[in-house]
Amino acid sequence: MIQKKVCMVGAFATGKTSLVARFVKGIYTDKYQTTVGVKIDKKQVEVEGTEVTMILWDIHGEDEFQNVRMSYLRGASAYLLVIDGTRRSSLEVALNLKAKVSESIGNIPFIAVVNKCDLQDEWEIDEKDIARLKAKDFELIRTSAKTDIGIEHCFHRLAEKIINELPQPA
Amino acid sequence: MGDPTNKTETLNSQNVPTSPPDTLNGAVNREPDYETNHTTDINTSSNAAHTSSEATDELTELRQLLIGGPPGDVLNSKLTPDDLSKVLPAALSKAYERRAGITLAAMPTVETAIQSSVQKDASILAEALFPVIGPATRKSITSAIGSLVQSLNQTLEHSLSLQSFKWRLEAKRTGKTFAEVVLIRTLIYQVEQIFLIHRETGLVIRHVVTDVATAQDPDLVSAMLTAIQDFVKDSFTVEAGRSLDTLQLGDFTLLIEDGPQAVLACVIRGTAPAELRNIVRSQLEKIHHSFGASLRTFDGDQGPFETIEPYLQDCFQAKFKGTRKKAKKQPLSPLKKKLIWCLAGVIIAGLGTWAFANWQSNRQWQQFVGSLQEQSGLVVVNEYKKGRTYYLQGLFDPLAEDPEVMLAATDINPNRVDMNWSPYLSLEADFLPNRTRALLSPPSTVSINLNRQGVLQVSGRASEQWIQWAKATSTRLEGITAWSDASLVSIERENLATLQSRIEYRRFAFAPGKAVLRSQKYEQTLNNQAEDVESLLQTAQTLGEEVTISIRGYGDQRGEAPLTLELGNTRANYLKRVLINQGVDASSLSAKGESLHSTRPGEDSTSGASTLDEEGAAAYFEVRF
Incomplete structure (x- = not known):
């Protein structure tokens, strides 16, 4: 059994905590709770016969008042870059964060998650944006913590990336 | 082979x-x-x-x-x-x-x-023996703590103290066993958990926990601890290389020793001494020395660190209260403790009983003194307590109730009382009847009543002698103003009246024309008359009365007048003579004949002799005082 540190990174209110709650505890609440500092959770997944314990660092979201501290990402094996589909600004924040992470801790595996796909009608992010990300070789997964879409898949895929140490886009 | x-x-x-x-x-x-x-x-x-x-x-x-x-x-x-x-x-x-x-x-x-x-190099052998020594030490510590708990449990289970009650209460409240509470409370400090954390990732490499402690998920604790470290470093301007080294919360201290690759965090209950940090630091150095390569290449796999536990075991330290004291002074055995408690209980109970008894006897004494003061004819002059003895001085009227008897009627121990009474005469109004009664000692047939005006009312029957004496004595008594005997009867005078009526009632009949009693029956009557006359004379003499008894005789109705008178005279004298012969004093007797026409006492004058006696009774007696 191996342990891996995995971080949740993204703008504020993109649904990082909800993704973790859905993934770890299988629950969802509409009530918004801002994360102060870090919340830690863990979940075990099995990838190709290997038990991987994911220690999930749910880091507070980036907004105009506080930046994500790169020190929290130190030692992380991978991260989920969470984007709120209903807010274009969260995409820009995500791209900035991705650059910051690469700069401070290097190119570690990550998956870009476009959350809140249950609200697809209200999405500000369109196919053009998606294409732009795909052009950067981003692995993109649409999720909804509310309706439990893509959650297991995105975390599982992340674990696979960690185990197989797939080459990362710069 | x-x-x-x-x-x-x-x-x-x-x-x-x-x-x-x-x-x-x-x-x-x-x-x-x-x-x-x-x-x-x-x-x-x-x-x-x-x-x-x-x-x-x-x-x-x-x-x-x-x-x-x-x-x-x-x-x-x-x-x-x-x-x-x-x-x-x-x-x-x-x-x-x-x-x-x-x-x-x-x-x-x-x-x-x-x-x-x-x-040459101790570390070679030490390293070789580490995997053996670690578990052995741990086993030994566990069993030592276990037996300590057991002995504490046994000792305290049966001992009685305020402390043990508090602990028992705490055990009930927290759901821990009594022994656990005792262990925790007597512990100065104990390292309960140790986390070896990979510095870079915050992943836990090894987590060791004592048997008595309860631990949360070490993975989460370890990650959170790392996050806190990061938070502190980021939030406050600290010197490079410095990090959070202690966290304290109530009973708990989290001692954090930071190394280049790994962090050793010890959860300590109680106050840890400064040496403990040195031990932890030295263990961390050893870990870095022995596992440096594994630490550098750590990828979340705990496998290479299987043999690291002995290093962590060395950090498990504990110290209990009173170990030094115990060495100097032997603790009291449970039996001795029990005896001390029993003795204390007996003393307290004794003191309580004594205080209660003292209070009760004081109360009884005061009640007794109160009852003495209420009593007529008793005056309490002084009363006090000295040591265990009650002293009393007072005045005592001999006619009053006896204080010694009153004392005996109470629950007070007479040996603890010293009373000194001086005699006196009480003039209290409600006490006067008693005094009078005691002084006059009236016969049972007499009742005495003293009214408010001081008039002594005497009623009933009494001898003339007592009446005279009592009358004379009572008027001399203080508080008695007058003697009233309106309803008091003198026995002697009563007798006198009885005798008089009996004597005067009797009639004597004679044989016609003769001075001889008509029949035997009259002779018997005459004998009785003689006795009564004798008694009357004696009683009258006692009373100082002078009595004359006249015997009146009558002649027959059919005879001549002069003859009749003469016959009456003879007959009266005959009776007188008979009485004298029977011992009656002659001087008190007079005999006289009467004519038939003269009226006899108690008879209607008009009826005359016709009613005298159908048998021709012709004599009767008359008593005069």
Whole structure:
């Protein structure tokens, strides 16, 4: 059994905590709770016969008042870059964060998650944006913590990336 | 050496008379490489022997070389260390099997070797022994704590103290066992958990926890601790290389020792001494030294750190309260403690009883004094308590109720009372009737009542003598103003009146014309009359009364007047004479004849003698005072 540190990174209110709650505890609440500092959770997944314990660092979201501290990402094996589909600004924040992470801790595996796909009608992010990300070789997964879409898949895929140490886009 | 084939070989070789020492031979047989080589050599040599005698010598020489000459000649032979090294392991095994004293022989060498090794570099042996020492130490500590808990439990389970009550309460409240609470409360400090955390990732490498502590998920704790470290470092301007080293919350201290690759965090209950940090630091250094490479390449796999636990075990430290004190002073045995408590209980109970008894006897005494003061004819002048004795001084009217009797009626111990009474006369109004009554001692037929005006009202029947005496005495008494005897009857006077009426009632009838009583019946009446007259005279004399008894006699109705009178006179005198003869004083008697027309006392004058007596009664008596 191996342990891996995995971080949740993204703008504020993109649904990082909800993704973790859905993934770890299988629950969802509409009530918004801002994360102060870090919340830690863990979940075990099995990838190709290997038990991987994911220690999930749910880091507070980036907004105009506080930046994500790169020190929290130190030692992380991978991260989920969470984007709120209903807010274009969260995409820009995500791209900035991705650059910051690469700069401070290097190119570690990550998956870009476009959350809140249950609200697809209200999405500000369109196919053009998606294409732009795909052009950067981003692995993109649409999720909804509310309706439990893509959650297991995105975390599982992340674990696979960690185990197989797939080459990362710069 | 259980192989039967080998054994057989050994036995066979022994049967060969020229065989060299068993040890070597046996060993040779069991050394396959050697044997193979040897066989090849021999075969080669024997081929040569066929050609020359020189070769036979060579064979002998070779034989000597290989299997040795006569005993003790091994050193002289040309056996090389290389050869010996090949047979030595087998030789040692053989020696051990035969119990040939090899253990004893090897002991000094082994001891010296260990000693040299320790002197040279202790860490080599230490490292080798770590995996063994760790679990052994842990087991020993666990069992020591376990037995400590048990003995504490036993001692405290049966002991009684405020502290143990508090602990018991805490145990109930927190759901822990009593022993656990005692252990926690008597502990100065104990390292309960140790986290070895990978510094870079915050992943836990190893987590160790004592049996008595309860631990949360070490993975989460470890990650959170790292996050807190990061948070503190980011939030406050701290010197590079410095980090959070202590966290404190209530009873708990989290001691964090930061190393280049790993962080050692100890959860301590209680107040840890400063030395503990040194121990933790030194252990962390050792860990870095021994596992440096594994730490650097740590990828979340705990596998390479299986043997790290002994290093962490050294950080488990605990110290209990009172261990030093106990060494100096033997703790009281439970029996002694019980005795002390019993004694204290008895003393407290005794004091309580004494205080209550004292309070009660004081109360009884005061009640008694109160009742004395209420009593007429008793005056309490002074009363006090000295030591255990109650003292009382007072005035006592002899007619009042006896204070000693009153005391006896109470629950007060008479031996604790000293009363001193002086006699006096009480003039209290409600006390006067008693005094009067006591003084006059009236007969039971008399009742005495003293009214408010001081008039003594006496009623009933009493002897004339007592009446006279009482009348005279009472008027001299203080508080009595007058004597009233309106309803008091004198017994003597009553008798006098009775006698008088009886005497005057009797009638005496005579034979016609004669001064002789008509029948025997009248003679008996006359006898009774004589007794009564005697009594009357005596009673009258007692009372000081002068009495005259007149006997009046009448003649017959049909006779002549002068004759009748004469006959009456004779008859009266006859009766007088009879009385005198019976002892009645003659001076008190007078006899006189009466005419028929004269009226007798108590009779209607008009009825005359006609009513006198149908039988012709002709005499009666009259008493005059």
